[in-house]
Structure formats: C-alpha cells, structure tokens
Amino acid sequence: MQPLLARIADRRAALRGNPPGRHSTAPAGGDFGLVDCHLDVELEAPASGGQRIDVGFIVIEVKKRLGAGRTLHEAERQLAGYVRSRSQETGQRYVGILTDGATWRAYQMRSGSLTLVDSHTIAAARPDGLALFYWLEGVLATSQRVPPTPGEVARRLGAESTSHKLDLAALAALHEEHAQLPTVELKRQLWAELLGRALGTQFVNDPGLFVGPRAAMSSRAL
Known part of the structure; x- marks a missing residue:
C-alpha cells in the first residue's frame, strides 16, 4: 500500500x-x-x-x-x-x-x-x-x-471527519435555502430565546448557533 x-x-x-x-x-x-x-x-x-x-x-x-x-x-x-x-x-x-x-x-x-x-x-x-x-x-x-x-x-x-463536514455543509445549505419559511423562522426564534436565557448578555443571535459547529456547543450550555 x-x-x-x-x-x-x-x-x-x-x-x-x-x-x-x-x-x-x-x-x-x-x-x-x-x-x-x-x-x-x-x-x-x-x-x-x-x-x-x-x-x-x-x-x-x-x-x-x-x-x-x-x-x-x-x-x-x-x-x-x-x-x-x-x-x-x-x-x-x-x-x-x-x-x-x-x-x-x-x-x-x-x-x-x-x-x-x-x-x-x-x-x-x-x-x-x-x-x-x-x-x-x-x-x-x-x-x-x-x-x-x-x-x-x-x-x-467526529468534528474533523469528512462525513461531519459534508453533513454540516448540507445542513447549512438547507437552512440558507429555507431560512425565510415561517416554520424555520419560528424554530430559530425559540432556539434564540433558549440560548438567551442560558447565556444572558453573552448571547449573540448568530446563524452559526442555529446551524453550525457552535450549535452543538451551545446546546451543551443549556
């Protein structure tokens, strides 16, 4: 080999x-x-x-x-x-x-x-x-x-694997395509409210906290 x-x-x-x-x-x-x-x-x-x-x-x-x-x-x-x-x-x-x-x-x-x-x-x-x-x-x-x-x-x-990066890219593309749908906007609003309660003044409503590597990190903070 x-x-x-x-x-x-x-x-x-x-x-x-x-x-x-x-x-x-x-x-x-x-x-x-x-x-x-x-x-x-x-x-x-x-x-x-x-x-x-x-x-x-x-x-x-x-x-x-x-x-x-x-x-x-x-x-x-x-x-x-x-x-x-x-x-x-x-x-x-x-x-x-x-x-x-x-x-x-x-x-x-x-x-x-x-x-x-x-x-x-x-x-x-x-x-x-x-x-x-x-x-x-x-x-x-x-x-x-x-x-x-x-x-x-x-x-x-894991986060460094090719499969993880491909799935994450696919999820980000789906969110980008459907971000304006009322159901998606509502889910993101609810998620932002939960993070706001958990993180207080440190919270910034960033898309990466909804779909992205930081989304997993923020979920562990709840």
Whole structure:
C-alpha cells in the first residue's frame, strides 16, 4: 500500500507516466465495502485530460494534475456539470471529488454552485494510507461492521471527519435555502430565546448557533 500511495502522490512520476484516459489507480473497492454494482466508471478520451468514476452518490473526477488557477478552475467547472447532471437525474444529493492522486478535494452543490467542503493531501515522502482511507470512507460511508469504539466514532463521525463536514455543509445549505419559511423562522426564534436565557448578555443571535459547529456547543450550555 505504501509504495502505491507514494507513486500516485509523486506528481513528477505521474506526469511521466500513462496518459489520462487509459487507466487509473484507485483504492480497492473491497476496502470500503463496495462491490462491482456500486461502481460506474466512465474513462474519458485522452485529449480531455481526466477520468470520471461514479460510486453510489459520489462523482470522482480524476485529473493528471491539479494546480492552482485555470487548471483547477476548469476541473471544478467540469465536475460541477457532472454533479448537477446526476443530481437532476436521480433527485439525490451528490458529492463531487477532484483528485490527481496526491490531492483529494470534496465538493457539494450550494445555491447552484460547487463549493469546496474538505480536502486531503498525500505526502509523497511519507504517505499515510490510513489517513486517506478515513478521508475517503467519510465521503463514501460504505464500510460495514465497524467496531463502535470511541476512536472509530471520532475518526469517522467526529468534528474533523469528512462525513461531519459534508453533513454540516448540507445542513447549512438547507437552512440558507429555507431560512425565510415561517416554520424555520419560528424554530430559530425559540432556539434564540433558549440560548438567551442560558447565556444572558453573552448571547449573540448568530446563524452559526442555529446551524453550525457552535450549535452543538451551545446546546451543551443549556
């Protein structure tokens, strides 16, 4: 596993290697509880510079290189089209991943635009396969029979996990979309009143206390 990760994290080797569209190196599906029916791989023509893999409600766009500026912007634009199309076809919320092997970026649609939620980078010198596994599993959420130990719960569902960040981003997007509904306004008003009684003059009616990391913290203060 370590030699494989070192190879895909080495951008110089990747640029000297096989052209995009021929084949891709990806973590084994069995490691994530996947079977062949969960995978839908569409390899693009070499001229397009990328490869697309559909896994459940995840769209993975593989590029030869992800750099800042125009290259990344074009890759995000392409991924946004895939995610938007799949969401419209199925009526489901999709997560998009951009990767060149070394960098992994997870996105969600928010207000019609692709928004970066989390990222992970593999160090070529000392690649950490377990860290990449937990990052990807947080997106895929396909592993089964996971021991319910405090460490596993924290790694897979804790505030620093990919799954937590994606769910939080989805909740924030839903609140942003429906914040003006009378029922939502009433719930937020009631929540603000409870926090005001608990925190007194320290309370500030911030949206982050209703939907966000601080919402959990404020609930423990009640």
